[in-house]
Structures are given as C-alpha cells and as structure tokens.
Amino acid sequence: MKYKSVFDIIGPVMIGPSSSHTAGAARIGRVARTLFEKQPEKVNVSFYGSFAQTYKGHGTDVAIIGGILDFDTYDPRIPNSIKLAEQAGIDITFIEEDAVTDHPNTARIWMTDGTKQLEVVGISIGGGKIEITELNGFELKLSGAHPAILVVHDDKYGAISSVTNILAKYRINIGHMEVARKEVGKTALMVIEVDQNIEEGVIREIQSSPNIIQVTRMVE
Numbered sequence: 001m002k003y004k005s006v007f008d009i010i011g012p013v014m015i016g017p018s019s020s021h022t023a024g025a026a027r028i029g030r031v032a033r034t035l036f037e038k039q040p041e042k043v044n045v046s047f048y049g050s051f052a053q054t055y056k057g058h059g060t061d062v063a064i065i066g067g068i069l070d071f072d073t074y075d076p077r078i079p080n081s082i083k084l085a086e087q088a089g090i091d092i093t094f095i096e097e098d099a100v101t102d103h104p105n106t107a108r109i110w111m112t113d114g115t116k117q118l119e120v121v122g123i124s125i126g127g128g129k130i131e132i133t134e135l136n137g138f139e140l141k142l143s144g145a146h147p148a149i150l151v152v153h154d155d156k157y158g159a160i161s162s163v164t165n166i167l168a169k170y171r172i173n174i175g176h177m178e179v180a181r182k183e184v185g186k187t188a189l190m191v192i193e194v195d196q197n198i199e200e201g202v203i204r205e206i207q208s209s210p211n212i213i214q215v216t217r218m219v220e
Contacts, residue, residue, distance in 0.1 A: 023073040027128065
C-alpha cells in the first residue's frame with residue numbers, strides 16, 4: 001500500500017484506541033447514515049473477523065453507532081453513542097458472525113425507519129480508511145473520502161451516458177466510476193466519485209433523466 005503523506009500512516013484525529021477498529025468503524029457507520037439520508041429506527045450491526053473478536057474492547061460498537069448518529073471520528077460523544085442512540089429511540093442489535101470474509105475488519109449494517117431499508121457492507125482497511133463493498137446486494141467500491149453520487153437506474157441503453165453527459169455539461173470531473181447490476185435488463189447501480197461537490201440543481205437534473213430511479217449525493 002502506498003501512502004500519500006505521514007497522516008496516512010499516523011491515522012486520523014479520532015476518539016478511541018484504533019484507527020482500523022474505531023475511526024474506520026465510525027466512518028463506515030457515517031457513510032451508511034449518509035446513504036440512508038435520515039436517522040433510522042432500528043439498526044442491526046453484524047461484525048466479522050477481528051471486528052467480531054475485539055469490537056467491545058476496541059470501541060468498534062460505539063464508533064459505528066456514533067457514525068450512524070452522524071458523528072465524526074473525533075466527536076467526544078462517540079463513547080456514549082449507544083446510550084444516545086437508545087435515548088433517541090433507535091433499537092440496536094449487535095451480532096458476532098462466524099463466517100469468514102475477504103477482509104478481517106468487516107461490518108454489515110442493516111437499518112430501517114419502518115418504511116425504507118438499507119443494507120451496507122463496509123471494511124476498514126487501515127489508518128481510518130474504509131471501503132463500502134456492498135449496498136443493498138450490489139457489489140461496489142466506495143471510499144467515502146470523495147464527493148460522490150450513487151444512481152439507481154433501469155439497466156437500459158443510454159442511462160449511463162445521460163448521467164455522464166450532465167456531469168460533463170457542468171464541467172464535473174469523474175475520478176472513479178463503476179456500474180453494478182444483479183440481472184441483465186433489471187435494476188443497476190452507478191457509483192461515481194467526482195472532484196468537487198455536486199450542486200443540488202445538478203442532482204435534480206440527473207434525477208429527471210429517463211430510466212433514473214434514485215440519486216443519492218455524498219458531499220465532502
């Protein structure tokens with residue numbers, strides 16, 4: 001792994017003992033909250049590998065719930081996040097999984113508000129860095145470190161180009177893009193990381209394009 005600066009080695013400013021198990025977990029939770037777009041009523045968190053073995057001692061549980069409450073890695077409320085979430089009416093369940101995953105620091109978050117559901121799988125890859133590897137059954141690779149849009153769309157001709165043409169019109173540069181689908185001709189997911197935050201008007205224009213079902217924006 002290559003590091004861009006000494007801060008990539010030291011890790012982020014954070015509450016807790018471990019950049020991988022605490023800061024990374026908080027970021028996974030916060031990305032899940034961003035994708036859900038609101039506070040959930042019920043959260044199930046499944047821990048795998050070393051997360052499952054050490055989450056209580058390393059504060060992975062409070063960190064991931066802190067992220068779901070939209071706390072940053074250095075927020076002093078993180079140690080009390082489970083209590084704060086319960087006071088806010090959020091039902092929380094932690095599950096220690098035995099299944100072997102591709103990465104030892106893996107968490108699966110399922111959340112609902114009674115009307116919508118979201119399931120996210122994230123891994124903590126070291127130094128507080130993360131990757132979201134699955135969203136509602138779609139495989140993807142999302143760092144959460146850059147502005148991005150996630151576009152759910154019908155798997156039809158022209159859907160992808162309609163989105164990229166709009167981004168080009170507004171001179172928005174794409175840093176990373178990938179498309180995932182479960183079945184040909186059904187629903188697909190575009191993940192597009194860009195170099196600057198995308199204005200709400202651009203999001204509305206994308207949302208109104210043919211074959212676009214839902215657009216979720218992640219700002220830096």
